[in-house]
Amino acid sequence: MSEISAPFEFSLVGQKLAGRSGILALMDDMGRALTLDPQMRMLGGGNPAVVPALQALVRERMGELLADADGFARTMVSYDPPRGNPLFIRALARLLQQEFGWDIGPQNLAITSGGQTACFFLFNLLAGRFAAGKKKRILLPLAPEYIGYADQGWEPDMFVACRPAIVWPEGGAGKIFKYTIDFAAVEQMLAGGDIGAIAASRPTNPTGNVLTDAEVARLAALAARHGIPLILDNAYGAPFPGVLFVPARPFWAPHVILTLSLSKLGLPGTRTGIVIASEQIASAVASLTAVAGLANGTIGQQIVLPWIESGQILELGPKVLRPFYAGKAAAAAGWAREFFAGTGVDWALHANEGAFFHWLWLKNLRITTRELYERLKARKVLTVPGEPFFFGLPEEWPHQHECLRLNFSRDAETVRSGYQVIAEEAAQAVR
Numbered sequence: 001m002s003e004i005s006a007p008f009e010f011s012l013v014g015q016k017l018a019g020r021s022g023i024l025a026l027m028d029d030m031g032r033a034l035t036l037d038p039q040m041r042m043l044g045g046g047n048p049a050v051v052p053a054l055q056a057l058v059r060e061r062m063g064e065l066l067a068d069a070d071g072f073a074r075t076m077v078s079y080d081p082p083r084g085n086p087l088f089i090r091a092l093a094r095l096l097q098q099e100f101g102w103d104i105g106p107q108n109l110a111i112t113s114g115g116q117t118a119c120f121f122l123f124n125l126l127a128g129r130f131a132a133g134k135k136k137r138i139l140l141p142l143a144p145e146y147i148g149y150a151d152q153g154w155e156p157d158m159f160v161a162c163r164p165a166i167v168w169p170e171g172g173a174g175k176i177f178k179y180t181i182d183f184a185a186v187e188q189m190l191a192g193g194d195i196g197a198i199a200a201s202r203p204t205n206p207t208g209n210v211l212t213d214a215e216v217a218r219l220a221a222l223a224a225r226h227g228i229p230l231i232l233d234n235a236y237g238a239p240f241p242g243v244l245f246v247p248a249r250p251f252w253a254p255h256v257i258l259t260l261s262l263s264k265l266g267l268p269g270t271r272t273g274i275v276i277a278s279e280q281i282a283s284a285v286a287s288l289t290a291v292a293g294l295a296n297g298t299i300g301q302q303i304v305l306p307w308i309e310s311g312q313i314l315e316l317g318p319k320v321l322r323p324f325y326a327g328k329a330a331a332a333a334g335w336a337r338e339f340f341a342g343t344g345v346d347w348a349l350h351a352n353e354g355a356f357f358h359w360l361w362l363k364n365l366r367i368t369t370r371e372l373y374e375r376l377k378a379r380k381v382l383t384v385p386g387e388p389f390f391f392g393l394p395e396e397w398p399h400q401h402e403c404l405r406l407n408f409s410r411d412a413e414t415v416r417s418g419y420q421v422i423a424e425e426a427a428q429a430v431r
């Protein structure tokens with residue numbers, strides 16, 4: 001047999017998707033650190049914490065499924081239809097209808113293999129190349145935005161993003177800032193006529209920002225006026241998992257596409273995403289599932305089905321996850337204040353309104369946060385540098401080299417000592 005020495009040629013789409021993407025590098029770094037380097041303090045990645053009360057519920061429910069022969073068969077031995085488990089989507093449609101008055105039925109839902117896959121399908125349905133040589137892009141109204149979107153387009157230059165305005169909720173001398181949407185910039189982008197959809201995560205990964213109800217309503221109105229969908233990625237948000245520290249109304253309308261996930265509830269291993277959309281979009285997502293993967297994982301849907309039927313799933317955020325993560329956030333913010341005090345570092349944190357991240361702005365360093373990330377890694381603190389979250393901006397913005405994303409959901413000692421090392425290393429790099 002002859003030996004194959006040259007690499008095989010990939011299609012253009014293959015080269016685009018199999019290139020070394022930011023998300024791959026991030027997941028690789030994290031995976032390696034988790035398995036090979038137990039000393040590494042893990043403040044990178046988006047892994048949810050082990051929340052004891054929630055884990056207990058999941059384990060109890062898995063026990064029930066294992067003990068019951070029918071339950072076991074439904075969970076392990078059957079393919080679901082591509083759209084998802086019919087009992088699950090019927091129960092979820094009913095719950096959303098009853099709780100929020102949304103005019104939806106099972107035809108408006110589709111299950112995917114995680115929210116990540118939902119976004120991949122949706123972006124490529126709504127942007128890319130169209131008939132007659134037309135090209136459309138996804139508009140991100142507020143950069144920085146979730147790194148996991150950056151390489152999802154089959155076509156290059158899939159995203160265009162707007163810089164936010166920056167406000168200081170506690171006044172200019174405070175240590176808390178917040179991004180808000182610059183609607184003039186958004187309207188200018190939309191006027192270009194090549195936007196296929198507007199998309200935003202709410203809460204936002206990486207910043208913990210939560211678009212206000214007014215911002216969401218205004219985006220929805222703009223989308224409607226331009227005849228395009230608004231995609232709201234609710235991976236951390238309402239109605240579940242509900243890792244929200246400020247009030248935020250769940251929002252849906254026929255031209256709005258809502259993506260939900262069981263991951264941040266504490267079940268990332270089940271790979272369960274949910275799309276709520278018009279019948280046309282939900283059916284298209286189900287078709288893409290059939291083509292790409294035949295069906296989705298069944299386990300997540302089976303675990304949470306009784307909580308959907310009873311409505312209990314809506315209480316897990318407010319009663320279990322919010323107190324858990326809010327406590328972690330407050331402790332970590334206290335350590336930031338303690339360790340940065342007197343260092344000469346001009347620092348601020350983004351208002352922590354949801355999710356599990358601190359977005360740390362370091363304004364007076366002589367190095368970029370990518371360099372700081374390497375220095376921190378050498379001291380066994382894994383973070384995520386801010387740069388890759390600013391994709392889609394038409395021009396370079398110095399601010400994009402000044403931010404660091406920190407996951408504060410690990411155990412107290414890991415987070416505390418991690419923040420201490422970050423403050424020490426930042427102090428070394430002050431201009």
Ligand SMILES: Cc1ncc(COP(=O)(O)O)c(C=O)c1O
Nearest residue numbers: 046114115116201205235261263
């Ligand atoms: C904003 C956002 N959207 C989507 C995802 C994808 O999550 P999953 O595919 O596990 O549902 C993540 C994961 O971190 C995220 O942060």
